[in-house]
Amino acid sequence: MSSPSADPLVRVSGLTKHFDSSSGLFGGYELSPNGLNFPFTYDPDVVRAVDDVSFEIQRGETLGLVGESGCGKSTLARVLLQLLDPTDGDIYFEDENLAELSKEALRKRRKDIQIIFQDPQSSLDPRMKVGAIIEEPMRAHGMLDAAGREERARELLESVGLESQYYDRHPHEFSGGQRQRINLARALSVDPEFVVLDEPTSALDVSIQAQILNTLQELQEEFGLTYLFISHDLSVIRHISDRVAVMYLGELAEVAPVEELFEDPKHPYTRALLASIPIPDPRSRGKRSVLEGDVPSPINPPSGCRFRTRCPALIAPAEYDLAEAEWEDVRALMRAVTRRSFDADDAGSVRSRFLDGRLSDAHCEDVVQEAIEHVVADRWERATELLQTEFAERSICARSDPPLAGDSETRRVACHLHTETSEPETNRTGGTM
Numbered sequence: 001m002s003s004p005s006a007d008p009l010v011r012v013s014g015l016t017k018h019f020d021s022s023s024g025l026f027g028g029y030e031l032s033p034n035g036l037n038f039p040f041t042y043d044p045d046v047v048r049a050v051d052d053v054s055f056e057i058q059r060g061e062t063l064g065l066v067g068e069s070g071c072g073k074s075t076l077a078r079v080l081l082q083l084l085d086p087t088d089g090d091i092y093f094e095d096e097n098l099a100e101l102s103k104e105a106l107r108k109r110r111k112d113i114q115i116i117f118q119d120p121q122s123s124l125d126p127r128m129k130v131g132a133i134i135e136e137p138m139r140a141h142g143m144l145d146a147a148g149r150e151e152r153a154r155e156l157l158e159s160v161g162l163e164s165q166y167y168d169r170h171p172h173e174f175s176g177g178q179r180q181r182i183n184l185a186r187a188l189s190v191d192p193e194f195v196v197l198d199e200p201t202s203a204l205d206v207s208i209q210a211q212i213l214n215t216l217q218e219l220q221e222e223f224g225l226t227y228l229f230i231s232h233d234l235s236v237i238r239h240i241s242d243r244v245a246v247m248y249l250g251e252l253a254e255v256a257p258v259e260e261l262f263e264d265p266k267h268p269y270t271r272a273l274l275a276s277i278p279i280p281d282p283r284s285r286g287k288r289s290v291l292e293g294d295v296p297s298p299i300n301p302p303s304g305c306r307f308r309t310r311c312p313a314l315i316a317p318a319e320y321d322l323a324e325a326e327w328e329d330v331r332a333l334m335r336a337v338t339r340r341s342f343d344a345d346d347a348g349s350v351r352s353r354f355l356d357g358r359l360s361d362a363h364c365e366d367v368v369q370e371a372i373e374h375v376v377a378d379r380w381e382r383a384t385e386l387l388q389t390e391f392a393e394r395s396i397c398a399r400s401d402p403p404l405a406g407d408s409e410t411r412r413v414a415c416h417l418h419t420e421t422s423e424p425e426t427n428r429t430g431g432t433m
């Protein structure tokens, strides 16, 4: 791991990418309105894949980008690489705004920015020999003559941990890990400054993953590379990153130096992610959900803080006078009603299950009692709507989007628990999970 200098190579400002939801790839999300994500504040036809994201990557550092599937990591990478046009925002590379470059200048710049994808097979043409694959970007950029390209390709094969005589072989003769090494040699052939690694080890066996990560670190030292390392795997992110950006539903939730993030996570989403690091189990190979509840649709993201519908630390509405323990009980009731996770036989048993006596705030007490009556009468949706309207939607978390803010560029968090606001919040409970 290299020590970063305060010298940004990449600077992203207000980067936004929205898709028209009819454009094809959208799928797998709950589109129908439910109590968890109303009121809808956005045009329902727009997938807000990346929304107003700003960060810097220092020369020589590895910034890890982590978040659950579908949170916008790959879209962000593709926009950074100019494979997709941003809807809004700017990308500066060495202080040059990429959007303002001429076509020819951008073409030249492209060689400085390379990407490695998850599937090592997809970018290797099975009909081509390894040498030709590695030389292809050099040819496209008019680098060296044929003999020079061959010499460089053979050297690069050794740099990435392969043998120079593999030059004459075909990709199918190699394992997944070796193919990813060929991809690395190919990306490095044009001497890039910045490499985006999009889940580069996710398709590989755990033992191979560690070897590739070590090679990536050696290559970073040798070639002075800057990395954006994208992964949903927190242990990989911890191993490789200098700093980490945590993404949730198109936005950055937290940015911090790696050990600060793992030792002292500030955002409730980061805390939940860290709490759910799975213990490695070779028998379970499928994707597992890391947090309770579903990620809301990026078509209709929740108002305010996008994590608030799953947040265990939702802030109490300022107008209610509830003790911290009372608000915790209300939140637990609200979550359980929304998920219908209990049997509601009679009002008394529901009350004693969730509440420790009557609530001290008379209005809150009336609301909770009415919600319990709805639940007992099997009107779960009405109970959910009532609790959401009277509690969740009145929270500052629902009414205002917390900015990514902090003491320094390196340590920032987007959460009202950590933000000074102009609005008086008399009841900021829920700081712990």
Ligand SMILES: Nc1ncnc2c1ncn2[C@@H]1O[C@H](COP(=O)(O)OP(=O)(O)OP(=O)(O)O)[C@@H](O)[C@H]1O
Binding pocket: 019, 020, 021, 023, 024, 025, 026, 027, 047, 048, 049, 067, 068, 069, 070, 071, 072, 073, 074, 075, 076, 232, 298
């Ligand atoms: N071309 C597209 N058209 C419409 N929606 C898209 C398109 N590409 C991505 N999306 C949507 O944008 C959101 C972000 O997707 P993205 O692939 O960037 O997430 P991710 O964090 O990389 O997920 P994963 O780890 O599963 O690859 C998702 O809701 C996805 O369905």
